[in-house]
Amino acid sequence: MALSIAIKELRDFLKEIAGVFSQRFDETAGHCPNCSAPYLREEIYCYHCGEQKANQSRDTTFYALLMELLVEILVINRRLFFTIIGLICRPGLLTRAYFLGIRNKFYKPLTILSAVVGIFYGVFASATLFHTGFNEMDQAYQQGWNTSNFLHYDIAGQARLKSETIHRDVKDIIKDTEQKAEVYSKNFFWLIWPLLAVFVSMLVRQQHLNFNYHLVSAAHIFGAYLVAWLLICLITFKVAHVTAIQPVQSLYLNIIFLIYMVFHLRIAYRLTAVEAIWRGLILAAVFFGLIIIFRQATTLISFLTINR
Numbered sequence: 001m002a003l004s005i006a007i008k009e010l011r012d013f014l015k016e017i018a019g020v021f022s023q024r025f026d027e028t029a030g031h032c033p034n035c036s037a038p039y040l041r042e043e044i045y046c047y048h049c050g051e052q053k054a055n056q057s058r059d060t061t062f063y064a065l066l067m068e069l070l071v072e073i074l075v076i077n078r079r080l081f082f083t084i085i086g087l088i089c090r091p092g093l094l095t096r097a098y099f100l101g102i103r104n105k106f107y108k109p110l111t112i113l114s115a116v117v118g119i120f121y122g123v124f125a126s127a128t129l130f131h132t133g134f135n136e137m138d139q140a141y142q143q144g145w146n147t148s149n150f151l152h153y154d155i156a157g158q159a160r161l162k163s164e165t166i167h168r169d170v171k172d173i174i175k176d177t178e179q180k181a182e183v184y185s186k187n188f189f190w191l192i193w194p195l196l197a198v199f200v201s202m203l204v205r206q207q208h209l210n211f212n213y214h215l216v217s218a219a220h221i222f223g224a225y226l227v228a229w230l231l232i233c234l235i236t237f238k239v240a241h242v243t244a245i246q247p248v249q250s251l252y253l254n255i256i257f258l259i260y261m262v263f264h265l266r267i268a269y270r271l272t273a274v275e276a277i278w279r280g281l282i283l284a285a286v287f288f289g290l291i292i293i294f295r296q297a298t299t300l301i302s303f304l305t306i307n308r
């Protein structure tokens with residue numbers, strides 16, 4: 001969207017808000033009370049603003065109020081329903097739709113991403129989705145080489161050394177690390193999105209598309225992944241009241257998501273099945289790798305930058 005159009009839309013929006021203060025309803029007969037357009041025929045809705053014409057019989061029952069409420073809840077949230085169902089059940093559809101110019105039906109790419117992240121951290125303030133927990137890294141170190149500690153870094157041993165050097169309790173160092181990692185993971189998590197877009201653009205570079213297309217595509221992929229995690233966390237923590245996500249759960253999710261990526265590439269980039277499959281496999285490996293590296297880097301940087 002061109003900047004001038006965005007500015008015009010914002011200005012119109014502000015004008016409409018100001019209009020709430022100054023609006024005089026037009027009570028002349030034969031005119032729309034909302035926008036003053038004359039009623040030309042026996043229309044039911046105003047041709048200019050869409051307001052329903054006043055009608056004694058529609059407003060007389062309590063049932064009518066209830067039905068209005070129901071319709072309003074569904075209609076106001078229609079984009080929410082369209083977006084979630086489209087994003088989860090029809091991979092690639094939203095990206096395709098965005099570039100065909102179907103933009104009012106679904107939430108915009110960055111709206112999806114920021115809304116999911118907002119809800120995520122609003123509900124699960126200390127979720128370790130984007131940083132590896134200190135204990136998780138330590139346990140992974142004890143078990144030998146493990147994807148939860150790919151550098152095989154003895155974080156607990158280093159914490160004991162650090163505790164002697166800077167004269168602080170190991171427990172405090174661990175607590176500080178976790179706190180810093182939580183902040184870092186929230187602040188820098190946005191880096192994953194453009195990085196993912198760069199990888200997508202490399203995989204489909206023969207298509208000669210604008211980089212923005214890949215940014216939108218990456219926002220949808222990442223958004224779908226976060227929505228899936230949000231649903232899993234809600235079910236695990238809030239419905240089943242289990243305290244931890246099992247590794248097997250994330251394995252299942254990652255397998256499903258790998259298939260999702262294949263379909264996403266196929267639909268969003270009009271690829272053949274074979275082209276989509278091998279690119280989907282590579283993209284999934286890169287994406288999971290990116291998340292693993294990000295999660296551990298936030299924890300390691302947090303730990304290494306504790307100096308006192």
Ligand SMILES: [Zn+2]
Pocket residue numbers: 032033034035036037046047048049050051
């Ligand atoms: Zn009107």
